[in-house]
Amino acid sequence: MSKSWLDSMDTTLREYGARLKAFRPNARLYLVNVIITGVSMGVYRLLFNFYALSLGFDEALLGRLITTSSLTALIAALPMGYLADIIGRKYSLVLGGVFIGLSVFGIVLYPTEPMFYAMNVLSGVAQSLWGITMAPFLVENSGEEERTYLFSFSQGLQMLSAFAGNWVGGYLPGWMGSWQNVTATDSVAYGWSLVIVAINFTLGATPLMFLQRQRLGSDQRSVFAPLKYAAEHPAMLGKLVVPMLITSIGAGLVMPFMNVFFRVVHNQPDPVIGTLFAWGSLAMGIGFLLAPALADRMGKIQFVVVTQGLSVPFLALLGFSPWFWLSAGAYYVRLGLMNMSTPIYQAFVMEQVDPSARATVASLTSMAWSFGWAFSPTVSGALQVRYGFGPSFIGTIILYMIAISMYWAFFWRGSNARIP
Secondary structure (H helix, E strand, O other): OOHHHHHHHHHHHHHHHHHHHOOOHHHHHHHHHHHHHHHHHHHHHHHHHHHHHHOOOOHHHHHHHHHHHHHHHHHHHHHHHHHHHHHHHHHHHHHHHHHHHHHHHHHHHOOOHHHHHHHHHHHHHHHHHHHHHHHHHHHHOOOHHHHHHHHHHHHHHHHHHHHHHHHHHHHHHHHHHHHHOOOOOOHHHHHHHHHHHHHHHHHOOOHHHHOOOOOOOHHHOOOOHHHHHHHHOHHHHHHHHHHHHHHHHHHHHHHHHHHHHHHHOOOOOHHHHHHHHHHHHHHHHHHHHHHHHHHHHHOHHHHHHHHHHHHHHHHHHHHHOOOHHHHHHHHHHHHHHHHOOHHHHHHHHHHOOOHHHHHHHHHHHHHHHHHHHHHHHHHHHHHHHHHOOHHHHHHHHHHHHHHHHHHHHHHHOOOOOOOO
């Protein structure tokens, strides 16, 4: 290795360390919560679909449940944005975590189709409240120099925690099954595993109780603020939101079903899928941690376009490879490339608007993301029952390419990445 390369690496590491040390107390408490909830979410996302299937439900219902949760998040976005401004970022985050824990308890205590829908409504409200609060909270609790690092580091920690959750989740039904004298694929084993998840979600709210509250002025809490802001800045909001909307429509076609994909298409058992998801979360976590330093050198939007563009061939390989090992390898690379740009784009969006409009824009971007996930899973679930996964993967590839082209056209081409 050349001395200049080593010097560059040393400088990069020193800068990275300095940015992490600059994290404020509120940000550090938030990161503790991220670790706890990341483990919980890793287990839940792996096991819920299997739990529902073990009760006799099919993939079509899974799609409708995802649609219910996402549609609720879409409808609730504006009122949740208003609520978040009234009660503050602290209690918005606390309530979001507690509601998610309660929704998991509900599906275990009363495992019926109506309860599944009801708890997905509750989960959608919680996701909306949490998602709308997160980005403004991180912006308000960071300086300009460490902001990108905080966004990326929080998501990196979440994925590394999910790595542990996915790994544990692959074995947890076996442990619960042995305790209850049932097989690992029995609904009882999955149910007790989800009870552990619900408890952990609820406990995750504890560090958030120590956050220092920051109140907003009354001019930032108008229930009509999102509509007013949208009317005043339609071009800017269109450029910020539409590519996210297109991406969410594509993602909703296949991403919620990846565990089912590996079981049905590649005939893999739960422990293998759990391990695969765990290493996938690790790949995402590493990507998130590398992202801010790379984005500093490339530029935020350039980084988004390049990484998402490179992920598309691996998505095709993931969906259509006849060999599990090749599909699994593509799954890792695609996860890392496609998702490492997410916190970078979130920080970019928050930097484009005035501080008083951040919750408003967070509400609108949350609505855009939820809109795609609200409808795509139902369509995909029905397609899977009739035609398998092929049409869903083709739709995702096309929509991703459209969204990436929009990012390039709106922000990169002839631009310094600041929207006029």
